[in-house]
Amino acid sequence: MSRERLTELFAECRAEGRAALMPYMTVGLPSPEESVQLFVAMAEAGADGFEVGIPYADPLMDGPTIQAAGERALAAGSGVEVGLDLLGQIVTQTGKPCVVMTYVNPILRMGIEVFADRVAGAGASGVIVADLPVDEADVFIEAFEARGIGLVLFVAPTTTEQRLSRVLKADPPFVYGVAELGVTGVRTTASSHIPSLVSRVRRHSEVPVVAGVGISTPDQARAAASDADGVIVGSALVRGVLLANDVGEAEELLRIAIGDLARAVRPPR
Amino acid sequence: MxxxxxxxxxxxxxxxxxxxxxxxxxxxxDFVGRPTPVYRAARLSDRLGIDLYLKREDLAHTGAHxxxxxxxxxxxxxxxxxxxxxxxxxxxxxxxxxxxxxxxxxxxxxxxxxxxxxxxxxxxxxxxxxxxxxxxxxxxxxxxxxxxxxxxxxxxxxxxxxxxxxxxxxxxxxxxxxxxxELQKVIGEELLEQMDGSSPHRPVPDVIVACVGGGSNAMGVFYPYAGSGVDLVGVEAAGFGLESGHHGASLVAGSPGVIHGSMTYLLQDDQGQILEAHSISAGLDYPGVGPEHSYFKDHGMVRYVSITDEEAVEAVHLLASIEGIIPALESAHALAWITKEAKSLEGKTVVLNLSGRGDKDVQQIVDAE
Incomplete structure (x- = not known):
């Protein structure tokens, strides 16, 4: 029951009075062979879990950085099959709970059941499907739950109360709180939406809220961590990997960034 | 959402x-110039042995539907x-x-x-x-x-x-x-009135042909005729040829999936990555298609076929030279199918939805030749 690993993580973090740091990284960068070691480096530097991004040719929710990462990873030989293979290694070698981030079409192409088998078989805890609204999610949730994994659902500042209640009724392992309207990517200011998003969810449920989209700096992470149960940082980390000259440099950049972020999600001593 | x-x-x-x-x-x-006329292409009709009418969306303001x-x-x-x-x-x-x-x-x-x-x-x-x-x-x-x-x-x-x-x-x-x-079906609704069989000059169509990229002009003309018994034909872009893999024929050669928020036929690889489409005509260069076209295909309500870049360019020249109308490359796909199938269409009343005019394509065609 790998979904429980997420539950345990958030319980642990709540007990410690801090937020979980869950970086996003496109799988297969800089190459399929060198990808897992980047996740290991992040785990060693203080990441609590991962959002493992499957490269996709038309990622509607993603900004230019993760689009470029997807194109680069696909060109380097990554993809859905390779990504799911690497997922198993990431789970095993980092020992951290992982959620897969993908889009709905690759899942339909593979078949929902087969995809769920693969994710569960890899030992991952959940799935984020960026373009799947809760209205269409039942068949996915059923397949995932039967295998002990969870479907993460989104709540945005524009989400209506009616929709929020449908999301909560679906019992996600955590709610992805969209901190900024728009696509993923670096923003210069801290989000002001997180406190209200978290309190809206809290009025109905204790489900963990993990903030993502537009969080890149330690200051932004610190602000989000004061309300949310977890923080997702993606584009800022991916950008470093894309800019690095080799995997060693990428690892080094990630260790520095994750170290800073891990301190930021903890209350000051 | x-x-x-x-x-x-x-x-x-x-x-x-x-x-x-x-x-x-x-x-x-007053601004767009509707209703657009229906014109009987007499010389082309004679040449092809069919009774060919053009629904002149190319005459709408800005040059297309x-x-x-x-x-x-x-x-x-x-x-x-x-x-x-x-x-x-x-x-x-x-x-x-x-x-x-x-x-x-x-x-x-x-x-x-x-x-x-x-x-x-x-x-x-x-x-x-x-x-x-x-x-x-x-x-x-x-x-x-x-x-x-x-x-x-x-x-x-x-x-x-x-x-x-x-x-x-x-x-x-x-x-x-x-x-x-809903906004495009005005094309088909006008056509129903313009070709209502009330006189020999206004016969009821046997066949209506339109090009399909995303599919709005085709949907506009087909929808009011859906289920009426009129033979509806949607023409997709075969690009360099279906076998080349470089085309935009989502309905003819694609498979069901999700693109841009709808479930429809699309061009994808075996891992569900959306493929790039190819067509000489930018308006047909799209790997998906409107989901209602997928419904029409699955229910056999519309026939979907495809035409290559080369055939489409030929059709541009044909219409320009014998009817004095330069069609858009997109619309030329539909005409190309009619000329190719002229034999099987012999004696029939055929309407081509001439979705746009070709001024925009002239430079591209000249450069390519």
Whole structure:
């Protein structure tokens, strides 16, 4: 029951009075062979879990950085099959709970059941499907739950109360709180939406809220961590990997960034 | 999602409001020039041995059927109290039609266009800019229509409060395919009146042929005829040939999947990655197709076929030389199918939905030759 690993993580973090740091990284960068070691480096530097991004040719929710990462990873030989293979290694070698981030079409192409088998078989805890609204999610949730994994659902500042209640009724392992309207990517200011998003969810449920989209700096992470149960940082980390000259440099950049972020999600001593 | 729900409610209310229809119909008549004529192509009919009529959407203001949709959605934008409009464009016809509607109604307009399309449809880029629209080049992917749709959607998720996205075809998430179909079905409704069998000059069509990229002109003319027994034929882009893998024939050669928020036939690889489409005509260069076309295909209500780049260019020359009409490369696909199938169509009354004029393509065709 790998979904429980997420539950345990958030319980642990709540007990410690801090937020979980869950970086996003496109799988297969800089190459399929060198990808897992980047996740290991992040785990060693203080990441609590991962959002493992499957490269996709038309990622509607993603900004230019993760689009470029997807194109680069696909060109380097990554993809859905390779990504799911690497997922198993990431789970095993980092020992951290992982959620897969993908889009709905690759899942339909593979078949929902087969995809769920693969994710569960890899030992991952959940799935984020960026373009799947809760209205269409039942068949996915059923397949995932039967295998002990969870479907993460989104709540945005524009989400209506009616929709929020449908999301909560679906019992996600955590709610992805969209901190900024728009696509993923670096923003210069801290989000002001997180406190209200978290309190809206809290009025109905204790489900963990993990903030993502537009969080890149330690200051932004610190602000989000004061309300949310977890923080997702993606584009800022991916950008470093894309800019690095080799995997060693990428690892080094990630260790520095994750170290800073891990301190930021903890209350000051 | 809330934006889509709001749009569904707003369009439902507008579409039930006689005042909205009055305003739209007046604009379509006085500004757009509707109804567009039906013209019997006498010389081409003789040559092909069929009775060929052209539904002249190329004569609508701005030179294509796209304006039917943009006038309606621009009015809806005004009704919703939004001041900014975004759109995507492939061939530039939808971009020009959107820019035109926005100029008329005083709305700010930004059009996303793939950089490859900006190059091959330069004339339309200049037209949009002259109309006061900002054309934003899209460099991701292959720089064509799919990437422009994605870029517009990405803009919309962060700007939705004051911005309406005028999508250009019967694609995207609900309510767009329905809304665009409702706004385009005026083509088929006019044709029903214009060719009602009331005189020998107005025979009821046996066959109606239209090109299909996203599928809005085809949907517009087919929808009022669906289930009527008239043979409906949608012509997709076969590009370099279906076997080459470089084409835009989602219905003929694709498989079901999800693209841009709707489930439909699309071009994808065995791992569900969306493939780049190819067509000489920017307006057919799209790896998906409107979901209602997928429904028509699955229920056998429309036949879908395909025509190569080369065949389409030949058809442009044919219509230009013997009828004095330069058709858009998109529409030329439909004509090419008619000429190719002339034998099996012999003696029949055939309507070609001539969705756009070809001025925009002249440079590209000349350069290629």
């Amino acid at each position: 809330p934006a889509l729900e709001q749009l569904e409610v707003e369009f439902t209310k507008a579409w039930a409001d006689p005042g909205f229809h009055q305003e739209l119909d007046d604009l379509l008549r 796209k304006i039917n949709n943009t006038m309606g959605q621009a009015l809806l934008t005004k009704r919703m109290g939004k001041r900014r409009v975004i759109a995507e464009t492939g061939a530039g016809q939808h971009g020009v039609a959107t820019a035109t509607a926005c100029a008329l109604l005083g709305q700010e307009c930004v059009v996303y266009m793939g950089e490859k399309d900006i190059e091959r449809q330069a004339l339309n880029v200049h037209r949009m800019r002259m109309l006061g629209t900002e054309v934003r080049p899209v460099t991701s992917g292959a720089g064509t229509l799919k990437d422009a749709v994605s870029a517009a959607m990405r803009d919309w998720v962060s700007s939705v409060d004051g911005t309406h996205y005028i999508i250009g075809s019967v694609v995207g998430p609900h309510p767009f395919p329905w809304m665009v179909r």
